[in-house]
Amino acid sequence: MSRRARMLFALMLAPAMFLATFGKALADDAQRWAVNMPKGVTPVSNAIYDIHMIIFWICVVIAVGVFGVMFYSMYAHRKSKGAVAANFHENTTAEIVWTVIPAVLLIVMAIPATSALLQVYDASEAEMDVKVTGYQWKWQYEYLGQDVSFMSELATPESEIYNTAPKSQYYVQEVSEPLVIPANTKVRFLITAKDVIHSWWLPDLGVKKDAIPGLVNETWAYVNEPGIYRGACTELCGQGHAFMPVVVNVLEKEAYNSWLAEKKEAAAAVRELSKKTFTMDELMAQGEEAYNRSCASCHQVNGQGIAGVFPSMIGGAITTGDITSHIDIVVNGKAGTAMQAFGGQLSEVDIAAIVTYERNAWGNNTGDVVQPIDILKHKQGQ
Amino acid sequence: MAHGPAKGIGRWLFTTNHKDIGTMYLWFSFAMFLLGGFFAMVIRAELFQPGMQLVKPEFFNQMTTMHGLVMVFGAIMPVFVGLANWMIPMMIGAPDMALPRMNNLSFWILPFAFLMLSSTLFMDGGAPNFGWTFYAPLSTTYAPDSVNFFIFAIHIMGASSIMGSINIIATVLNLRAPGMTLMKMPMFVWTWLITAFLLIAVMPVLAGAVTMMLMDINFGTSFFNAAGGGDPVLFQHVFWFFGHPEVYIIILPAFGVISHIIPTFSRKPLFGYSSMVYATASIAFLSFIVWAHHMFLVGMPVGGQLYFMYATMLIAVPTAAKVFNWISTMFRGSLSYETPMLFAIAFVILFTIGGFTGLMLAIAPADVQYHDTYFVVAHFHYVMVAGSLFSATAAVYYWLPKWCGRMYNETMGKVQFWISFIGFNVTFFPQHFLGLAGMPRRYADYALQFSDWNMISSIGAFIYGAAQLLFLFNVVRTIRSGKPVSEPKTWEGAEGLEWTVATPAPYHTFSTAPVVK
Amino acid sequence: MSTESSYYVPEQSKLPVLAALGMGLMAYGAGSWVQGGSALVLLAGALVMVFTLYNWFSTVIHENMAGMNSAQLKRSYVWGMSWFIFSEVMFFACFFGALFYVRVLALPWLGGEGGHAGNDLLWEGFEPAWPLMTTPDMAVNGENAQFMGPEQHMSFPGWANLLGWLPLWNTIVLLSSSVTVHIAHTALKNSNRAKFNLWLGITVLLGAIFIVLQVEEYIHAYQHMGLTLESGIYGTTFFMLTGFHGAHVTMGTIMLLIMFLRGLKGHFSPDDQFGFEAASWYWHFVDVVWVGLFIFVYVLA
Ligand code: HEA
Numbered sequence A: 001m002s003r004r005a006r007m008l009f010a011l012m013l014a015p016a017m018f019l020a021t022f023g024k025a026l027a028d029d030a031q032r033w034a035v036n037m038p039k040g041v042t043p044v045s046n047a048i049y050d051i052h053m054i055i056f057w058i059c060v061v062i063a064v065g066v067f068g069v070m071f072y073s074m075y076a077h078r079k080s081k082g083a084v085a086a087n088f089h090e091n092t093t094a095e096i097v098w099t100v101i102p103a104v105l106l107i108v109m110a111i112p113a114t115s116a117l118l119q120v121y122d123a124s125e126a127e128m129d130v131k132v133t134g135y136q137w138k139w140q141y142e143y144l145g146q147d148v149s150f151m152s153e154l155a156t157p158e159s160e161i162y163n164t165a166p167k168s169q170y171y172v173q174e175v176s177e178p179l180v181i182p183a184n185t186k187v188r189f190l191i192t193a194k195d196v197i198h199s200w201w202l203p204d205l206g207v208k209k210d211a212i213p214g215l216v217n218e219t220w221a222y223v224n225e226p227g228i229y230r231g232a233c234t235e236l237c238g239q240g241h242a243f244m245p246v247v248v249n250v251l252e253k254e255a256y257n258s259w260l261a262e263k264k265e266a267a268a269a270v271r272e273l274s275k276k277t278f279t280m281d282e283l284m285a286q287g288e289e290a291y292n293r294s295c296a297s298c299h300q301v302n303g304q305g306i307a308g309v310f311p312s313m314i315g316g317a318i319t320t321g322d323i324t325s326h327i328d329i330v331v332n333g334k335a336g337t338a339m340q341a342f343g344g345q346l347s348e349v350d351i352a353a354i355v356t357y358e359r360n361a362w363g364n365n366t367g368d369v370v371q372p373i374d375i376l377k378h379k380q381g382q
Numbered sequence B: 001m002a003h004g005p006a007k008g009i010g011r012w013l014f015t016t017n018h019k020d021i022g023t024m025y026l027w028f029s030f031a032m033f034l035l036g037g038f039f040a041m042v043i044r045a046e047l048f049q050p051g052m053q054l055v056k057p058e059f060f061n062q063m064t065t066m067h068g069l070v071m072v073f074g075a076i077m078p079v080f081v082g083l084a085n086w087m088i089p090m091m092i093g094a095p096d097m098a099l100p101r102m103n104n105l106s107f108w109i110l111p112f113a114f115l116m117l118s119s120t121l122f123m124d125g126g127a128p129n130f131g132w133t134f135y136a137p138l139s140t141t142y143a144p145d146s147v148n149f150f151i152f153a154i155h156i157m158g159a160s161s162i163m164g165s166i167n168i169i170a171t172v173l174n175l176r177a178p179g180m181t182l183m184k185m186p187m188f189v190w191t192w193l194i195t196a197f198l199l200i201a202v203m204p205v206l207a208g209a210v211t212m213m214l215m216d217i218n219f220g221t222s223f224f225n226a227a228g229g230g231d232p233v234l235f236q237h238v239f240w241f242f243g244h245p246e247v248y249i250i251i252l253p254a255f256g257v258i259s260h261i262i263p264t265f266s267r268k269p270l271f272g273y274s275s276m277v278y279a280t281a282s283i284a285f286l287s288f289i290v291w292a293h294h295m296f297l298v299g300m301p302v303g304g305q306l307y308f309m310y311a312t313m314l315i316a317v318p319t320a321a322k323v324f325n326w327i328s329t330m331f332r333g334s335l336s337y338e339t340p341m342l343f344a345i346a347f348v349i350l351f352t353i354g355g356f357t358g359l360m361l362a363i364a365p366a367d368v369q370y371h372d373t374y375f376v377v378a379h380f381h382y383v384m385v386a387g388s389l390f391s392a393t394a395a396v397y398y399w400l401p402k403w404c405g406r407m408y409n410e411t412m413g414k415v416q417f418w419i420s421f422i423g424f425n426v427t428f429f430p431q432h433f434l435g436l437a438g439m440p441r442r443y444a445d446y447a448l449q450f451s452d453w454n455m456i457s458s459i460g461a462f463i464y465g466a467a468q469l470l471f472l473f474n475v476v477r478t479i480r481s482g483k484p485v486s487e488p489k490t491w492e493g494a495e496g497l498e499w500t501v502a503t504p505a506p507y508h509t510f511s512t513a514p515v516v517k
Numbered sequence C: 001m002s003t004e005s006s007y008y009v010p011e012q013s014k015l016p017v018l019a020a021l022g023m024g025l026m027a028y029g030a031g032s033w034v035q036g037g038s039a040l041v042l043l044a045g046a047l048v049m050v051f052t053l054y055n056w057f058s059t060v061i062h063e064n065m066a067g068m069n070s071a072q073l074k075r076s077y078v079w080g081m082s083w084f085i086f087s088e089v090m091f092f093a094c095f096f097g098a099l100f101y102v103r104v105l106a107l108p109w110l111g112g113e114g115g116h117a118g119n120d121l122l123w124e125g126f127e128p129a130w131p132l133m134t135t136p137d138m139a140v141n142g143e144n145a146q147f148m149g150p151e152q153h154m155s156f157p158g159w160a161n162l163l164g165w166l167p168l169w170n171t172i173v174l175l176s177s178s179v180t181v182h183i184a185h186t187a188l189k190n191s192n193r194a195k196f197n198l199w200l201g202i203t204v205l206l207g208a209i210f211i212v213l214q215v216e217e218y219i220h221a222y223q224h225m226g227l228t229l230e231s232g233i234y235g236t237t238f239f240m241l242t243g244f245h246g247a248h249v250t251m252g253t254i255m256l257l258i259m260f261l262r263g264l265k266g267h268f269s270p271d272d273q274f275g276f277e278a279a280s281w282y283w284h285f286v287d288v289v290w291v292g293l294f295i296f297v298y299v300l301a
């Protein structure tokens, strides 16, 4: 081999050597070096995996053929070796052959693809419905007909995101409260959004669907294996796009039923709390916690907002002015802006605490105290 | 008619010469490439590790958006317009473009448009942050104020593209040398003729899309608002009716360039000229009827899904004809591997890989998993960077001696090729893995299991970026002090009218038309 | 294919950069104006643009009259104008497409048809209809809705009220103007200048009448019918389609007016009249668009 050829060869080998070096790491930590899609735990995800692999291998075979001829020509017909160019061109037979073969291959691909697609779409005869609503930047899950609903938002603290604390195992893939569904049950998801478009994805369930404000899309899952599965929002939805993971906890049926019963009880207890009167300190403490969870992604932990996008909470006409309009904007939001209606997302206690907190934190010091009952009255007064 | 270029800055501001205008397009596009590349570097640096290190998520979104916009509208589209300006008149034996003054106008709109677009980075609320696809309502109700400037920037860019395309069509249809029938036109001219048609057909639709946005934002209409009876998905239909032909606008002229370079360095005519022409036309036709493959998850009825899946898959057939043609041209040729040829071969390999992933994406059920992940990012960088950009680079190396009468440094060219080739693959191949394993695109931050491939991808990106600086250096060095060449034909195997004129090409070529047999 | 033996390539020109500057200023000015800034930059840009275009066109006209233009260049102009009109066709196609999509697909889906059953969860009680008088928002929120539909619509009012229906008159006016401009064209080809001037003048007048009627219709809509740009998707599509068409009619009328003035000055000859022809093609195009509008916006409900 000439020096040039050896150099070329080495260069081409480099990726392979690279892989070989990291091969051990690959074996050690399969998830970190994952190169393929998960097979998943539903019939749909399996079907998708299968069709993915079929197409992949067809493409590999074509590639080997096509690149094979090309590399052969590059090697055998190079000028430096004294190759003299032939002068043939235009050959109708060849052109028909290479039109027909790909066309046939495409048909071969289209058949299993069609049946897989029909399966993806078959949401009929579901045993239960969950409505999924995307908000900037969290998910709401409502169990239709069960009177149970809750918000599911990122649980990873800012300190981990901004590298002041070590990252935990499920960094940006953990939520305040996961969706819970029963195994071996056909669950239909009705997906929509309140503000911008989001997309709800659980790779292991083979489920991804756009959540579009004003429209409801449906999809479904039938999970065989209980467990915790993690996914993500996949439609650009603003600055928190990377921070609204989807987590689902699949339980055996009995476990699911007792979870649901507990959930209903807890909801009743929270409703009860709305009638209690809290002290300023209690409200401030809970308010800080709830503010940081629900509001800080826009208005920032320091209350200063982001100039030109999210208003500051400090000394504003609303946050230090009329209490009613302050409660109103939190409960009902402001249509056509990113300021969403929190009335349906947060408990009365939380809203009261947040409003109290905003009116007294960061030097606002209005001294106002808002009780849950005020919020309840505001809601009913409409 | 003046015989040489005017002196001073006026030469460039007031020119009507296709070569001057071509040169300006090329430099402008390179400047935009560096800018867009710089944004990409910010993206890759932030994604080097999990966690937010350099920028805020909000700014990250602005970087992604501006990177996409600047690369597509500022770098790739103008580079091919620049090549068209330089080469089409020379290839068809015309003295200049058909409408030389409008030609200059088409160019000079661009600096204004991009100045305006870039200036949004410094405005309150920041630059556009809704992705280069700017889906409503993120780009309407929820957009930063600067969106208005973005909208008008798109409007005037569109005007520039339409005028540029009209010019190209008029030139090709009207100014060919006697004897040059349509079916004797060089492939690059053919691909541009069809591209220009695509541009005129879809740029107005893009203008319509941004106009609807403008109305929704400022004048209370409800195109994209279900509460008023509109539909956010409408935006996506309109956008992709433009957007899908747009990706072929980006690739067709690249096909044209490759169809010149491969025969030259194989010293053998293009295998199937007419089938190449028909394939190009078929691709263009199909590009109008497949747009919703970008929208497989918006909740179309299943019949719509199936139709768009089948139609999209069909595009593989004419594209296959192209790939097989290039390979048959190389087969039993007499091949040599100068820098343009290296880029052309890499183009064929890497574009085909990108085409395969495109085909996988077209499979609607599988797209459930692929959609909006790094698998898509990998797909389109394979077709756009290793496709269009490699082809544009090849074109510059290929025609540079003709343009400036000096030869570039071959060793440096080859070094640049190999660094680019390796850097490119190290950057984008792992992104397939990332996407399949579950990393969504447009993410400022990611889960820990994606750390390793991301780090490798970022390293590759820095390598690839460095190679582009070498390219710049090589080109500038050639123009200033490259080895002079003077024979009309730089490359032994080259064919075509452009290789019959003197080297460097005189300021005005073909003031009397050559006759083509 | 070329048949000429020599070409005319224009000298350097200051006009293109100026035009680009004008467009840049207009774009920037419009951007700041729509968000509440001053309109000064926009106006400045428009002035630069008008000045440049005026000079540009007079240059072209002078070159042509000085005999510098070859037949080939004229063919380039023909191609240029035709493809420009094609681009305008696509622009309107975009809005017609939106109208089609909304009427045929989006509204029924919002109403829960076609496998979109879950939409009842959001828009309970919404009934798709065209013209859409009750928006989904109103169906749910009643008087508190942010997006209110119109009180009345512009669609076909029934045979009894036919003669009081403005769009019908608009159609008549515009269709006859296409005929008159054609008569003018024939007259010019036959060297009958008086007839040319007369019929072109009538065309311009008809164009102006159309614009007046259209303005009248808008005023009526805003003041008496509760029909505005903001009246949900019906108002949106109605005003956007007719509005852009109206803008194009205005453009076309100005173009024809200029051709009329040029005609008075003795420009054009029986075999060289491209400026006028271009304007008349544009006029026919605007006319065809109107027919589409009349059918899809006004008649078919
Ligand atoms: C230059 C630009 C370019 C080109 C040429 C292509 C080419 C193709 N693209 Fe790609 N595409 C993009 C640019 C491009 N694309 C961009 C920018 C996006 C993302 C936009 C965004 O969301 O931001 C995208 C996204 C995209 C999607 C949406 C993915 C998603 O968001 O979920 C899909 C889905 O169908 C797709 C498909 C295809 C197909 C089928 C082709 C085909 O044309 C490919 C045909 C080529 C081949 C198949 C290879 C050669 C053929 C052979 C060797 C013959 C034999 C082969 C077979 C029989 C299999 N592309």
Ligand code: HEA
Binding pocket: B033, B034, B035, B036, B037, B038, B040, B041, B043, B044, B064, B065, B067, B068, B069, B071, B072, B076, B130, B131, B132, B133, B377, B381, B384, B385, B388, B389, B427, B441, B442, B443, B444, B461, B462, B463, B464, B465, B466, B468, B469
């Ligand atoms: C043809 C168009 C084109 C081109 C050429 C490129 C080139 C590159 N792109 Fe691409 N990219 C797009 C079109 C293009 N891109 C589009 C349309 C999107 C989608 C946007 C969206 O989601 O809205 C996208 C999105 C996109 C993403 C996903 C972002 C996200 O989802 O958040 C990434 C991430 O890696 C990326 C990386 C790169 C890199 C590393 C290059 C490199 O090839 C760039 C190399 C060039 C340089 C680096 C410039 C030269 C050097 C310098 C300026 C000096 C500085 C150099 C160093 C510091 C080393 N791009």
Ligand code: CUA
Binding pocket: A134, A135, A137, A197, A198, A199, A233, A234, A235, A236, A237, A238, A240, A241, A242, A244
């Ligand atoms: Cu929600 Cu992305």
Ligand SMILES: [Cu+2]
Binding pocket: B243, B244, B247, B291, B293, B294
């Ligand atoms: Cu596409």
